[in-house]
Amino acid sequence: MLGRLTLHALPFYSLIALGGALVTVLAGLAVLGVVAWFGAWRYLWQEWLTSVDHKRIGMMYIIMALVMLLRGFVDAIMMRTQQAVALNSQGYLPPGHFDQVFSSHGTIMIFFVAMPFLTGLINIVVPQQIGARDVAFPFMNSLSLGLTAAGAGLVLISLVLGKFSAAGWTAYPPYSELKFSPGVGVDYWIWAVLISGVGSTLTGINFVVTIVARRAPGMHLMRMPLFTWTAFCTVILMVFAFPALTVASALLGLDRTLGMHFFTNGHGGDMMNYINMFWMWGHPEVYIVVLPSFGVYSEVVATFSGKPLFGYKSVVFATMAIALLSFMVWLHHFFTMGASANVNAFFGITTMIIAVPTGVKIFNWLLTMYRGRIRMVAAMYWTVGFIVTFTIGGMTGVLLAIAPVDYLMHNTTFLVAHFHNMLIGGALFGYFAGYQYWFPKATGFRLDETWGKRAFWAWFVGFYLAFMPLYVLGFMGMPRRLERYYVPSWQPLLLVAELGALTILTGIICQIIQLVVSVRNRAALRDTTGDPWDGRTLEWMTASPPAAYNFAVLPHVHGVDELALRKESGSHMNPPGIYHDLEPCRDIVVPNNTGAGPLIGALAFGLGFAMVWYIWWLAILAGLGIWGLLVMRSFDDNDLHVIPAAEVERTETGRLSAAAR
Amino acid sequence: MADTIVLKAACASDGESLHLQGVAGRGGATRILGRRRGGRRRLADALGLCAALALSGCGRDQLPVIAARGPIALAERNLLFTAAAVMLIVVIPVFVMAFWFTWRYRASHPKAPYKPHWSYDWRIDMIVWLVPAAIVIALGYLVWTKTHRLDPYRPLVASRLPLRVDVVAEDWKWLFIYPGQKIAVANELVFPADRPLSLRLTSDTVMNSFYIPGLGGQIYAMAGMQTRLHLRADGPGSFVGRNTQYSGIGFPDQYFAVHAVSAASFRAWVARVKHAPKTLDAAAYAALAKPSTRFPVTYYSAYEPGLFDRILHKYTARMRAPVPPPAPHPGGN
Ligand code: HEM
Ligand SMILES: [Cu+2]
Numbered sequence: 001m002l003g004r005l006t007l008h009a010l011p012f013y014s015l016i017a018l019g020g021a022l023v024t025v026l027a028g029l030a031v032l033g034v035v036a037w038f039g040a041w042r043y044l045w046q047e048w049l050t051s052v053d054h055k056r057i058g059m060m061y062i063i064m065a066l067v068m069l070l071r072g073f074v075d076a077i078m079m080r081t082q083q084a085v086a087l088n089s090q091g092y093l094p095p096g097h098f099d100q101v102f103s104s105h106g107t108i109m110i111f112f113v114a115m116p117f118l119t120g121l122i123n124i125v126v127p128q129q130i131g132a133r134d135v136a137f138p139f140m141n142s143l144s145l146g147l148t149a150a151g152a153g154l155v156l157i158s159l160v161l162g163k164f165s166a167a168g169w170t171a172y173p174p175y176s177e178l179k180f181s182p183g184v185g186v187d188y189w190i191w192a193v194l195i196s197g198v199g200s201t202l203t204g205i206n207f208v209v210t211i212v213a214r215r216a217p218g219m220h221l222m223r224m225p226l227f228t229w230t231a232f233c234t235v236i237l238m239v240f241a242f243p244a245l246t247v248a249s250a251l252l253g254l255d256r257t258l259g260m261h262f263f264t265n266g267h268g269g270d271m272m273n274y275i276n277m278f279w280m281w282g283h284p285e286v287y288i289v290v291l292p293s294f295g296v297y298s299e300v301v302a303t304f305s306g307k308p309l310f311g312y313k314s315v316v317f318a319t320m321a322i323a324l325l326s327f328m329v330w331l332h333h334f335f336t337m338g339a340s341a342n343v344n345a346f347f348g349i350t351t352m353i354i355a356v357p358t359g360v361k362i363f364n365w366l367l368t369m370y371r372g373r374i375r376m377v378a379a380m381y382w383t384v385g386f387i388v389t390f391t392i393g394g395m396t397g398v399l400l401a402i403a404p405v406d407y408l409m410h411n412t413t414f415l416v417a418h419f420h421n422m423l424i425g426g427a428l429f430g431y432f433a434g435y436q437y438w439f440p441k442a443t444g445f446r447l448d449e450t451w452g453k454r455a456f457w458a459w460f461v462g463f464y465l466a467f468m469p470l471y472v473l474g475f476m477g478m479p480r481r482l483e484r485y486y487v488p489s490w491q492p493l494l495l496v497a498e499l500g501a502l503t504i505l506t507g508i509i510c511q512i513i514q515l516v517v518s519v520r521n522r523a524a525l526r527d528t529t530g531d532p533w534d535g536r537t538l539e540w541m542t543a544s545p546p547a548a549y550n551f552a553v554l555p556h557v558h559g560v561d562e563l564a565l566r567k568e569s570g571s572h573m574n575p576p577g578i579y580h581d582l583e584p585c586r587d588i589v590v591p592n593n594t595g596a597g598p599l600i601g602a603l604a605f606g607l608g609f610a611m612v613w614y615i616w617w618l619a620i621l622a623g624l625g626i627w628g629l630l631v632m633r634s635f636d637d638n639d640l641h642v643i644p645a646a647e648v649e650r651t652e653t654g655r656l657s658a659a660a661r
Numbered sequence: 662m663a664d665t666i667v668l669k670a671a672c673a674s675d676g677e678s679l680h681l682q683g684v685a686g687r688g689g690a691t692r693i694l695g696r697r698r699g700g701r702r703r704l705a706d707a708l709g710l711c712a713a714l715a716l717s718g719c720g721r722d723q724l725p726v727i728a729a730r731g732p733i734a735l736a737e738r739n740l741l742f743t744a745a746a747v748m749l750i751v752v753i754p755v756f757v758m759a760f761w762f763t764w765r766y767r768a769s770h771p772k773a774p775y776k777p778h779w780s781y782d783w784r785i786d787m788i789v790w791l792v793p794a795a796i797v798i799a800l801g802y803l804v805w806t807k808t809h810r811l812d813p814y815r816p817l818v819a820s821r822l823p824l825r826v827d828v829v830a831e832d833w834k835w836l837f838i839y840p841g842q843k844i845a846v847a848n849e850l851v852f853p854a855d856r857p858l859s860l861r862l863t864s865d866t867v868m869n870s871f872y873i874p875g876l877g878g879q880i881y882a883m884a885g886m887q888t889r890l891h892l893r894a895d896g897p898g899s900f901v902g903r904n905t906q907y908s909g910i911g912f913p914d915q916y917f918a919v920h921a922v923s924a925a926s927f928r929a930w931v932a933r934v935k936h937a938p939k940t941l942d943a944a945a946y947a948a949l950a951k952p953s954t955r956f957p958v959t960y961y962s963a964y965e966p967g968l969f970d971r972i973l974h975k976y977t978a979r980m981r982a983p984v985p986p987p988a989p990h991p992g993g994n
Contacts, residue, residue: 407878477874
């Protein structure tokens with residue numbers, strides 16, 4: 001009846017696992033309790049979960065990312081603490097637990113922090129930046145969110161029922177095959193990745209079409225703001241890269257569930273096929289993760305320097321070059337597999353070539369600041385902190401691209417330091433900058449600056465304390481994923497790294513305080529103008545938060561930095577509408593909310609859960625349910641409604657008079 | 662017992678390896694790698710030593726990668742240093758500009774120039790593209806030549822023939838088969854310091870990565886596949902080797918002792934192994950291959966011929982196909 005699921009799945013085997021499960025369950029109950037307390041079920045369902053408004057979807061993505069960041073960080077601090085104490089001893093974690101922790105940490109951070117964060121930012125910002133009312137496929141957008149949430153849910157529930165994978169976030173076979181990992185852990189990983197991967201692919205398709213087809217009149221490709229450009233490259237990468245991951249993890253699933261032999265030891269299986277496919281997605285993935293941050297920095301640095309971005313065309317070209325090249329380097333993740341020198345040298349050189357456009361971007365950001373009038377707000381702190389930190393990570397990345405150096409440093413903590421250098425100092429800092437920058441656009445009030453800067457300093461200092469020691473530990477020969485060790489001289493550095501993780505913790509606490517303080521002071525932090533930063537691009541022409549239709553009248557675009565142009569010509573506050581462009585308001589058609597997205601997400605969660613535990617009847621039911629909902633949705637003709645021109649007019653005049661005050 | 666190996670190699674508390682290492686390397690004949698290495702090596706050694714001393718009380722052996730003790734490790738490390746130094750050409754300006762511009766052009770600075778429309782200058786654009794490109798071209802040249810020169814498959818040229826060892830990764834231990842000596846050893850790799858090592862590797866379990874930080878880079882060991890690695894020590898000394906690819910709960914303990922010894926000691930050691938009571942017959946191999954941690958160093962005075970190839974072909978052979986004859990092993994005995 002319940003497949004492999006028995007009472008043994010409950011985590012009574014260890015206090016720590018039990019604690020984790022209890023915290024997860026209690027946190028879930030607490031959320032439900034709060035919703036029930038405020039009687040907000042209907043509001044939550046009607047206004048948020050079923051919403052097809054890209055701004056709300058974007059906010060839900062970011063909320064998911066922030067919650068999962070907390071979970072991923074708990075994992076991180078557990079690992080740091082384990083390694084700080086596990087000299088000549090088992091440490092405080094039961095054997096094998098550390099392995100689940102690094103696997104869930106990596107999986108969560110990549111798939112359920114980075115991906116939803118960047119998808120959320122793209123959702124909120126891109127349609128507004130290109131002067132569109134919505135994305136191309138609003139329902140598909142809601143479906144993507146549902147699928148991503150289903151994947152995150154599977155990772156979360158693995159803490160309560162069964163154990164998570166111990167095969168790392170990469171799940172390399174043959175270790176991840178049934179023979180060596182017989183439990184449900186790898187299946188959790190497979191299904192979380194499969195389901196959320198489909199969500200990401202759909203997001204990619206949605207935004208490729210949105211950016212290609214929904215730009216406002218006059219917005220040529222070479223007039224698109226840089227965040228839109230980087231988002232464009234990102235979503236193209238998603239469309240092309242994610243299928244490789246889907247195939248690799250699905251084949252691994254076939255091996256495990258149906259006893260096939262794609263990647264097994266023997267019977268014609270070949271693990272290197274998995275590893276190649278994984279990184280054919282995996283390397284583009286690192287650019288999927290970091291390019292949107294590059295976009296954020298480009299916007300932030302231009303706005304707060306009060307200047308257009310230096311060398312717009314250069315930066316656009318560099319972005320496209322990075323996107324293209326990112327498909328030609330995947331082999332650098334396994335130089336040590338014994339490929340010929342020609343192969344390794346080729347991939348080493350292609351990898352290094354990416355450093356050129358990346359370096360160009362760094363200089364262009366710096367040159368944007370040159371002779372600017374820089375307002376050092378929190379978003380700018382993240383940006384400058386990024387430039388410094390990312391440069392170090394870029395340098396160690398180029399080192400690892402030299403195959404013989406990689407022979408030496410591969411699989412050591414040097415590598416761990418390098419990729420955190422890029423993921424934290426590159427990607428995450430950018431998401432935080434974007435969060436700080438676009439928060440008023442999404443919510444209508446700014447975030448507290450002081451707490452934002454405190455958070456920055458703690459993250460910045462904490463990052464260096466936590467990861468610089470790992471570079472040195474790499475030179476000391478310490479491998480990654482190490483549960484315990486016998487070399488006393490590693491411990492001092494691991495203690496410093498622990499201190500760094502604690503410093504990052506204070507940064508996270510600052511961010512929580514920042515959010516609370518800002519919500520409390522929201523009246524004082526209110527943004528009535530829609531343009532709190534003296535911005536340069538179209539999203540600052542809408543209200544904060546924008547109306548459901550974003551733009552009452554679609555703007556006509558005349559150049560890069562359209563809003564800055566309008567401000568100069570004094571036309572942006574043209575009555576009767578900020579951006580009426582001398583056209584009257586018309587009726588606006590917007591899509592209806594639909595429950596199909598979240599319901600399909602819930603069923604996908606059920607499907608994944610059933611497949612993990614071999615509960616076949618549930619899997620079949622869930623699969624049929626998904627199919628049925630999709631059919632129903634496609635026959636639903638009542639999916640649009642009209643906002644009458646008069647109402648649009650009313651909203652806009654109300655907003656203008658508020659802004660004028 | 663495993664602990665003591667590590668401590669000994671890591672801390673060089675026996676003094677022997679420290680001493681030997683000071684003598685070694687300078688005069689060693691490594692023809693393919695070490696052109697012009699005297700001066701550069703001394704400088705880099707000094708840097709490495711400073712770093713080591715600054716970081717820990719125990720000395721340079723704590724940093725096997727920096728204090729490289731074999732020509733391969735040394736060449737790889739020097740490549741790392743060289744490339745890092747070349748990259749400083751862009752990294753330092755970035756740091757300077759980041760701090761300087763942030764300070765100089767802050768809005769609260771009353772006298773800083775402000776050019777709200779300046780956003781392009783083709784000369785600067787050229788520099789910004791060409792300088793990184795030039796650096797990458799230089800590094801690319803380095804990558805191409807060094808990747809070929811340091812190819813782990815490339816036999817090392819030395820005055821004496823290499824010692825062949827066949828390496829098998831097990832859960833969670835290492836088996837070393839000496840086809841020339843007809844002996845096998847678990848968890849200990851001993852070789853004469855005056856001869857290069859010529860390794861063939863495979864795995865009888867999940868993917869492993871074979872790594873001796875002091876001697877040189879790593880290579881994967883995969884079931885059904887054979888990889889090669891050539892290493893060499895500057896002189897006698899002890900090292901720690903290990904698997905660096907996570908392979909299950911025994912992974913933390915999957916390290917082994919490495920001893921580069923004099924030719925005479927090596928002969929004595931082989932003789933000792935040959936007198937060991939155990940042989941690696943099918944039963945002994947089955948016991949060895951069973952997953953276990955902290956497998957003690959074990960000497961086998963003999964093994965069943967063709968063992969390595971049998972392990973290899975266990976995973977490649979089709980059902981019931983005959984096992985092909987063992988492939989001739991290039992280089993050395
Ligand atoms: C916030 C502070 C963070 C800390 C203290 C931290 C710490 C760690 C530690 C200790 C490990 C294990 C290293 C080892 O294998 O020896 C690790 C692995 C990893 N981390 Fe983080 N991390 C942090 C943030 C992030 C972020 C933001 C990301 C991605 C966006 C990330 C992605 C990863 C990945 C992919 C792995 C590899 C997991 C594996 O080995 O399978 N981490 N991290
Ligand atoms: Cu890569």
